[in-house]
Amino acid sequence: MFQRLNALLFISAVLSEPECSRFHYEEQTLNKMIRQEIAIEKLQANMAETQQQVLDALGNLTETTQQLRDLNNERTKLKRVTDELTEEANKNIRNYAAKIEKLKGPTVTFRCKDLVNLTPNAGETLVFKTTTLNKGLGYDNKSGIFTAPVAGTYTFSVHFCVAGGKNMYYAIVADGVEIKKGWFCDLKWNTCYTTDTVTVLHKDSKVYVKYSHSSSLLVTTSIYWNTFSGVLVKS
CATH class of the missing domain: 1.20.5 (Single alpha-helices involved in coiled-coils or other helix-helix interfaces)
Incomplete structure (x- = not known):
């Protein structure tokens, strides 16, 4: 139990x-x-x-x-x-x-105007008193002679204004030798003429322009000038 x-x-x-x-x-x-x-x-x-x-x-x-x-x-x-x-x-x-x-090559060039004597005599060197360009300093505006600073081929140009009825006989001379000659004339009017030539120069060669005949009469004004210029083409 x-x-x-x-x-x-x-x-x-x-x-x-x-x-x-x-x-x-x-x-x-x-x-x-x-x-x-x-x-x-x-x-x-x-x-x-x-x-x-x-x-x-x-x-x-x-x-x-x-x-x-x-x-x-x-x-x-x-x-x-x-x-x-x-x-x-x-x-x-x-x-x-x-x-x-x-x-x-070098740059040689010149340009001048204003003739000192407008009535040059035969054989007279023409002197341009105002130099407007002169690279290389070859041109002498006191003597009218360009002296080549370097040898080479050069070209020269002249521009003349001749009185009516007058003659202009010129020659471009290099080292004493005439390399270009000419005659400008107009029977009535004042007339300008241009001519040029080319030549080979040695260093220090001399170039100038001369009057080559009897007396002449050149004229210049503000609108036409008598000039002489040159440039080295190749040295």
């Missing part, structure tokens, strides 16, 4: 135990731990993937940086080559210009 009573009490105690028993708590704890472990594994996988992505990005950045360095080096080389080519081109241009200048 007593044993049966104890058995009934035990069964009653088991049947009356709460739903949240120790076993139920351990089951929930285990499930929670399993879920946390799965979450941690997933987190680790995500971290590993992110780490690989970072490593890949760093690799790409390193490659890009190297490409930029290579491009900068190529740009530097290209600029150096361009500068060298530009300098070489400028040097060639300077050399070519110097050669052209050398081929051109």
Whole structure:
């Protein structure tokens, strides 16, 4: 009787135990731990993937940086080559210009007007007192003589305005030799005439214009002049 009573009490105690028993708590704890472990594994996988992505990005950045360095080096080389080519081109241009200048030779030319004597006598050297151009300083407006500063081929021109009814006999003389002679005349009107010649001169050769016959009468005004000019054609 007593044993049966104890058995009934035990069964009653088991049947009356709460739903949240120790076993139920351990089951929930285990499930929670399993879920946390799965979450941690997933987190680790995500971290590993992110780490690989970072490593890949760093690799790409390193490659890009190297490409930029290579491009900068190529740009530097290209600029150096361009500068060298530009300098070489400028040097060639300077050399070519110097050669052209050398081929051109010196500039010698003169132009003068205003005869000192409008009624020259035979054999008189004609002196033009106003020098309007004198490159090379060859013409002397005191003596009327051009002295060649360099040897070469020269051309000379004279322009005379003769009074109506008068004569003008002239000669262009180089180193004492007459290289051009002529006669200008108009029976009625004051008339201007031009003539020229070419000759080869040595350095310091002398050229001048002289009146070669009887007396003459030349005229000059603000609209027509008597002139003498010359230029070095080739040295």
